[in-house]
Amino acid sequence: MGERQMSNPPCMALLFSFAETLGPPGLYMSDVKFGGTYRRILPNNPSMLDPPHVTNIHGRAVVLQIFDGLVHFDAYLKPLPALAEFWEASRDGRTWTFTLGRGVMFHHGWEVTTHYVVSSFTRLLDPQKRMPVTEIFAISRG
Numbered sequence: 590m591g592e593r594q595m596s597n598p599p600c601m602a603l604l605f606s607f608a609e610t611l612g613p614p615g616l617y618m619s620d621v622k623f624g625g626t627y628r629r630i631l632p633n634n635p636s637m638l639d640p641p642h643v644t645n646i647h648g649r650a651v652v653l654q655i656f657d658g659l660v661h662f663d664a665y666l667k668p669l670p671a672l673a674e675f676w677e678a679s680r681d682g683r684t685w686t687f688t689l690g691r692g693v694m695f696h697h698g699w700e701v702t703t704h705y706v707v708s709s710f711t712r713l714l715d716p717q718k719r720m721p722v723t724e725i726f727a728i729s730r731g
Contacts, residue, residue, distance in 0.1 A: 627654065641713050641720040659687050659706070672701060 635648035643652050659673040668676075673687040693701040712718075714726060 627651075629654070641722050644721045657693075672706070 629651065631647045631650060633645075633647045635643070635651050636645055637643050637648050638652055638655075640652050640656055643649050657671045659671060660668040660676070661671045663669055670690065672689055672693055674690040675688040676685055678685050687706075689701060689703060689706065695701060695705075710726075713720060713723060
């Protein structure tokens with residue numbers, strides 16, 4: 590049996606994914622353990638671990654554990670802070686402003702800044718290099 594492909598992957602940006610969470614809702618930075626080895630049993634190896642290119646369930650299982658998004662969702666799909674500590678919509682609902690939390694670091698010690706978030710979305714939305722999740726962010730002009 591081959592890999593199961595996802596035709597419409599769930600929105601990854603507010604997860605982009607930098608995907609979703611370090612753990613279940615309620616996990617706080619004081620609970621996080623750094624270092625060690627991440628192990629997870631999967632029926633097949635992930636074909637890719639670059640979030641906007643992940644299209645199979647095996648890659649998604651790993652990506653959702655190692656990347657954070659701007660927000661993550663609880664069991665009732667209520668958005669909760671992740672990289673963003675606060676967000677608000679414009680009056681028309683077409684523009685969202687996210688305020689990043691301070692002191693959020695990449696695994697190698699660099700601080701996560703708006704530059705990196707904007708670069709990620711710019712890469713994701715590049716019309717010359719369409720990625721599997723790009724269609725999620727397409728603006729409907731209907």
